[in-house]
């Protein structure tokens with residue numbers, strides 16, 4: 001399942017729906033993100049197709065006329081793959097495949113595929129493989145009932161069906177095996193975490209591609225893989241960092257994303273354990289992204305899912321160097337967009353409305369890094385004092401040379 005893709009780019013089209021819950025601007029954003037995901041996976045997007053509908057068509061996801069249009073386009077432009085923005089049901093998948101003779105994938109599969117390409121350690125590979133099989137299993141099952149229905153009651157123990165049944169058994173066995181393997185690695189990792197001793201643990205969390213690894217590198221002066229693609233980091237990296245005279249552990253974690261496949265949340269449990277067991281969260285935000293507030297919301301939602309939303313947190317607004325402010329004319333009465341708000345205004349609003357201390361920085365341009373160090377130092381110190389009340393630590397802050 002974990003085949004690496006060749007460097008050659010696949011030609012793809014993206015397909016999404018404008019619905020009541022997903023108005024046009026929202027879809028635009030999702031499609032931008034889907035395009036970035038596709039690019040990360042090694043695809044080139046030739047065209048986007050969107051359609052306004054009350055809800056996804058149960059048979060084809062889009063209307064049958066739209067699908068014909070897409071099929072024709074795919075034919076004429078030698079498109080390899082159709083990528084749907086939402087998860088397709090097994091029967092939609094089957095029906096679409098009958099009309100369009102192309103590879104059909106959905107957002108979940110795309111994310112799983114990127115994870116598969118990026119997984120480095122046997123741990124990450126095991127997690128991804130498990131998630132992939134879990135995604136596949138119900139699809140095989142439905143295909144099986146579908147065949148069963150098609151053949152009718154009598155004489156239905158045909159070879160095709162037995163094959164699928166065997167496949168299902170093999171996949172189930174494989175899932176059990178992978179789960180066992182993960183359990184034993186989880187145990188090992190829990191022991192490792194315990195052996196790290198009593199140091200305060202700080203975890204970098206945030207939406208994908210916001211600059212967590214870059215910040216990790218700057219703070220720990222180490223060399224963690226950072227790249228302008230999604231999910232550059234799959235394995236957690238832990239470094240011991242000393243600010244002033246105060247040592248603590250800093251963890252870089254996998255980035256979060258909207259519509260994160262549930263299979264992945266489950267199988268990345270241990271990666272997320274790092275977050276769950278952290279004493280302090282450094283929530284990194286890419287302020288140059290137009291939907292950064294949505295990103296904050298999605299991250300908070302996932303934090304809530306793993307019961308980590310009440311931890312002490314520092315909000316770090318990164319990439320201020322890239323932030324572009326578009327001043328509106330005074331007589332311009334159109335709706336205010338995020339880009340019409342100046343950085344200073346953002347600072348004021350976020351510092352006033354957030355329950356957490358927040359700071360605005362640029363990790364690549366090293367702007368405000370000293371303030372960030374101080375802020376993290378103060379927060380770690382608070383936790384340290386709580387944990388070691390009798391420790392006569394010399395809490396003098398020493399400016400670091402950089």
Ligand SMILES: Nc1nc2c(ncn2[C@@H]2O[C@H](COP(=O)(O)OP(=O)(O)OP(=O)(O)O)[C@@H](O)[C@H]2O)c(=O)[nH]1
Nearest residue numbers: 209210211212213214227228231232233255363364
């Ligand atoms: N302009 C600008 N770019 C930045 C800054 N910080 C990080 N980047 C860039 O943003 C991209 C993503 O950075 P990463 O550090 O890989 O982001 P990440 O949050 O670790 O991403 P994932 O591991 O994929 O979740 C890279 O191209 C970085 O060079 C910044 O302060 N300003």
Ligand SMILES: [Mg+2]
Nearest residue numbers: 212213232233
């Ligand atoms: Mg990273």
